[in-house]
Amino acid sequence: MKRWLTFAWIAALRFLSEGRMQTGFILGGIAIGVGVIVFMSAMLTSVQTNFTNRVLTSQPQISLQPPDEVARPLRQKDEVIEAAIVQRPTQRVLSLDQWQTILARMRARTDVLIATPSVSGSALAVRGDASRSVGILGMEPDDYFRIVRLPDYIVSGEASLGTDDILVGLDLANDLGATVGDKLNLATGNGGNRILTIRGIFDLGNKGVNERNTYVQLRTAQSLLNLIGGVTDIALTVTDVYAAETVAKDIGAILPVKAESWIVTNAQFFTAIRAQTLSSLLIRSFVGLSVAFGIAAVLIVSVLQRSKDIGILRAMGSSRGQILRIFLIQGGVLGFVGSLVGCALGAAALLAWHRYARQPNGAELFPLIVQPSLFVWSAVLATLTGVIAGIVPALRAARLDPVEAIRG
Template sequence: MNSSVPFEWMAATRFLREGRLQTAFIILGITIGVAVIVFMSALLSGLQVNFLNRVLTSSAQIQLLPLDQIARPLFGSGTVMEDATIQRPTQRIVSIDQWQKVRDRVGQIPGVLIVAPTMAGSALVTRGDASRAVRVSGIEPESYFQIIRIPDYLKAGKATLANNEIIVGTDLATNLGASLGDTLNVRAASGNTVVLRITGLFDLGNKGANESVSFVALRTAQSLLGQAGSVTTIEVKIADVYAAERLAVQIAAANPVKAESWIATNAQFFTAIRAQQSSNTLIRVFVGLSVAFGIAAVLVVSVIQRSKDIGILRAMGTTRGQILRIFLIQGGLLGFAGAVIGCGVGVGGVVWYHSLIRQADGSELFPLLLERQLFIVTMGIATITGLLSAMAPALRAARLDPVEAIRG
């Protein structure tokens, strides 16, 4: 006998070995519970990341816009109103006032990573007899492509934008019968026209965006839209995407702009994400409770079955504290063993499901995210659950009177 092993550990492992069937069943139950938690957590985390990527593929986390123009009544002499009919101003391109200062101030806010000014407006793109209405976005590639990663979605060409170049969606190119290197005539509502050469074709995974979005150099857009030196939007990338609404309120309060976060513009989607997170938490709670009750039930039965053994141990001088620790160790060992096996089963399940389920184009439905923290937390919670669920049976065993326990 190895005297270096504490008595409580020897007794706990012996009780588990002698009750092999009970031990096997409770470990199986814990394994299933932990596997469900790991599988659902990894699956929902991957789906959430995939949804976020889709939403933020073609939009920034925060977008700064000019303040709305306010229609005011006209007054004549005194307080006599000249025109009682108040109409909103007609739609026209409005620049952000002192946008350079706004850009610099926003860039200094903690949590803001990238700030990119853009000039956007509508234009008519023609090639031969084909024409399409598009949204032209003038950008600075060095900053803008760090927010909207167009280079990652290029199907052909390269993400360069000289003054005479344009990047368009694959569907727009198809509709115009154009390909890489062809030239397009781009005409704005003001009558300004430029001839641009296609240097890149992108596919954002959204047909509407692929048909109507195009990118040109910032100065090209300013010239085309007749807004030299102006910008209509400032795109902002932040470190924590879930802090977008808070930062948007902070930016709008300190600058003459309207700040819109992706959370506000995608309210239904954000609500769905929150509901998904809540459901995942509820699943973990209920699975954990079922595992805890299972461990407690088995250990209660074990205490009843081993009443005489416990009485003999107490008569031989074993203290109440040692009896208590014997059953707590059993609960902890059961929880830990089931957690280790369950993590392996859960990982195998999510890897199999990830390889099985694909999108129509054959790409993955969701990224496979197996974070170390998930396994550490899961095994820790399972072990603690085992200890807590063993507390009541352990206290019952420790309180047994040795004489009555031996008599049975």
């Protein structure tokens, strides 16, 4: 195999093999550093993907609602304001104006995947002596469940809805002492009243949501909230979830609606994600720097130890470029081999963590996402880091004067 290698490669590999102990130590350090980077990157990706999927499967990506009602000051003919203080009016439950036309336009957009109408309002849920204030959301299950994947969170019963059925959260069911098949009496502030049967109980992983949210058929909510033929929201999903705010602003600019994206309604979530990403990036950067300085330190020591060998090579006719390449190759080989071992360590740590880190009921904490590209990029970056770290030692070796190096 050596006959296929250049002089620089042969000399670099010879230098590495002769200093087995220091080579082994630096390979171990590189492997640990790369393993930490692989483990943290995969964990961060898994956590963020799990959180994002949780958010996106429990609410629409964009919600279109009627504009807020605004109080206008009274003016006399001479343009003098009659009322000096204008208070914000209470927001009534209103239907979207010409919602059928808006719905058709949304379904015609190329950047919108699903558009479906819904009606939302508040009511009082009563069962026996127990009562709770709840939020009613009426929708068309076939379309709405493609946006909010409520069937995936059903813990009891089923997600099918008839005109006299209702889906309630786990905490609300516990507060009312209700189970699947029990009756709930829903009463609204405008006089609506309906007795509904609990068809299913869901758990969205949020106590506040589980205590308040209820789901019924669209016509049932329209009847309860006295909005026959009207809708209060149009729920949308878009082709690019991270462009939802841009799409919402565009819709709000051309239509008389209030368009809110999931990015705005979950601002704190994005703040936490950005903070988590930044902290992880800083940790990985410091680990990478420690690996680079470790490689540089080993190569500098190697230059000092082999100054006579370098002088002899220069005296025998080796060029400065060949000496330079010897130590750059050493840095690249250390980075590449260390990255391979580090990727294996990182993968083993991820599998061990996923196997033993469990919820109290034995279920996984969240799905582990490991992308093959993570290992490829880790190997490439570690190799480049090794080459870059070897630049200073390589330049120092190439500048050695042969006579002075041999004299020692």
